[in-house]
Amino acid sequence: TIGGVALNMGEIMGVGLITAICEELVFSGYIFQSILQKVKKIEKAMMITAVMFAAIHIPIGLFVYGYGAGQMVGFLAVVGLLSAANAYLMGRTRNVLAPILSHFMWLTVVSLLAR
Numbered sequence: 001t002i003g004g005v006a007l008n009m010g011e012i013m014g015v016g017l018i019t020a021i022c023e024e025l026v027f028s029g030y031i032f033q034s035i036l037q038k039v040k041k042i043e044k045a046m047m048i049t050a051v052m053f054a055a056i057h058i059p060i061g062l063f064v065y066g067y068g069a070g071q072m073v074g075f076l077a078v079v080g081l082l083s084a085a086n087a088y089l090m091g092r093t094r095n096v097l098a099p100i101l102s103h104f105m106w107l108t109v110v111s112l113l114a115r
Contacts (some may be wrong), residue, residue, distance in 0.1 A: 012111045020103035027053050027083065028090040028099040036091065046087040053083035082106055 007015065027049055036045035054076045061067045061075045086099035 016107035054080040
């Protein structure tokens with residue numbers, strides 16, 4: 001379910017793929033690369049990107065999932081780690097397809113486990 005709406009397997013995968021493509025094109029493909037050009041250190045660019053990525057997920061945790069403070073901390077930590085890992089993949093492969101696939105697989109597994 002997403003926001004209380006039950007989805008079938010195809011819909012879960014479709015939403016996951018579209019989300020992964022859009023978020024990773026913006027964050028790994030554009031934001032991470034732009035920050036990396038400015039700061040010149042992959043670790044620093046990864047952390048800045050991860051914080052930004054986690055920040056845009058605050059409304060999702062609060063309003064879609066209805067998380068309280070404790071759950072939000074855990075949610076944002078996991079989201080930030082996923083973003084840092086995907087930025088690392090982008091930095092190592094120089095190909096946005098790697099973080100897109102990682103993000104898609106993560107969303108699909110989490111969505112199926114949450115059913």
